[in-house]
Amino acid sequence: MARKRREAGNLELIGGQLCLDFTNTYTQTEVLHHEYLHHYPDLLAWSRHASLLNDDQAQQLDQKAAANPTRATAVFDRAIVLRGTIYRIFAAVAHQQTPLPADVAALNAWLAEAPGRPQLVSAGAVFTWQWRQDASALDTMLWPIAWSAADLLTSADLPRVRQCARSDGCDWLFVDTSKNQSRRWCSMNLCGSRDKMRRYYQRKRGISSKG
Template identity: 45%
Template sequence: MDNTPFEFIGGSLCLDFANTVGGARNQANATDQLTSYTDLLHWSREAGLIGDTAFNHLQTKALNDVSRANDVLAEVKTLREAIYRIFSDIARGNTVDDTLLLDLNKAIGQSFHHARIVRTPDGYAWGWKQDMSLDTMEAPIVRSAADLLTAPSTLSRIRECASDHCTWLFLDETKNRSRRWCNMRTCGNASKVHRYRARHTGNAEV
């Protein structure tokens, strides 16, 4: 995307949030895209969780309470890693650690007081109290993770990028469940170039 490090290719809000670590976790190329509370606000606005008015209000509020803003940033990063580890385990066919579920359940308990049922053009849907608290973006992320985790038909479509240099998560929406890369323009093409060079080098040595 132009002028932003954020991409929304996960197919689910919580997966897109987990993907705010670029590159591969625990490798030299890992880059945290949320290095400040302002970064978190930018991501939240691009994800559609807040509008311009809320963005400006929360940015001002954060400047007036830097300590709380930093605490919220630390909290959501802890949530981000729990979400990543839960769905990475599922993508790999591993059993999810109970401590990760405890972390998610804790976040559910803290966040769901923001939940509301709201009217929509088609009837009713989940909504969120717009109380302009600094952690206002956390509740919909938690809700997304809970919904995804409790949808058996969707769990089988969770994938982690096949690149050795990327740990992004996504939902495989292809008919034959064959998607391997988070993004064909980046990781997919890089893999093709790597395989081509490996074959070319091998042929040159023969």
């Protein structure tokens, strides 16, 4: 059976933190450029998929966006800018570099503007955020993403942030929670096996060309 096409609403959530999963909606490497968020409905689909919104909220926002296309586009553009900010911060961290002050300032600007923190609400064994402010605002899903970035930056997990080691075609970020902190790829399925295969054939070619 053909593998289901990867899109915003079914993309692998392998980052271990919401903010990293959000950056993984885009890939830009020397050999691959892939965007999973093309417009506001994709942001909604991903937010639903990442459990930032429930079905009712997503549907409500979808209708609201359709009625306010200019506003929805503006929110979408801000989301993409936020994603770039978060990506650059954690890509720097993953390579033991200091994030650009401009990016930290941009994230701080988000935090300063953020509405009050939402409350935790339990639904069985699962907890979700419940916003005390207007959950029907078109940008309601962006605040938890910004908070997640701030939380990760101040958490003990920060040194575990990694970037996929696949030598072509992947720049995804993740928190390495493996026991001996040896996770190299965003996922063995997606990148680990392909990378190993590529290196194998490269080695093989290298050897045969010498022979």
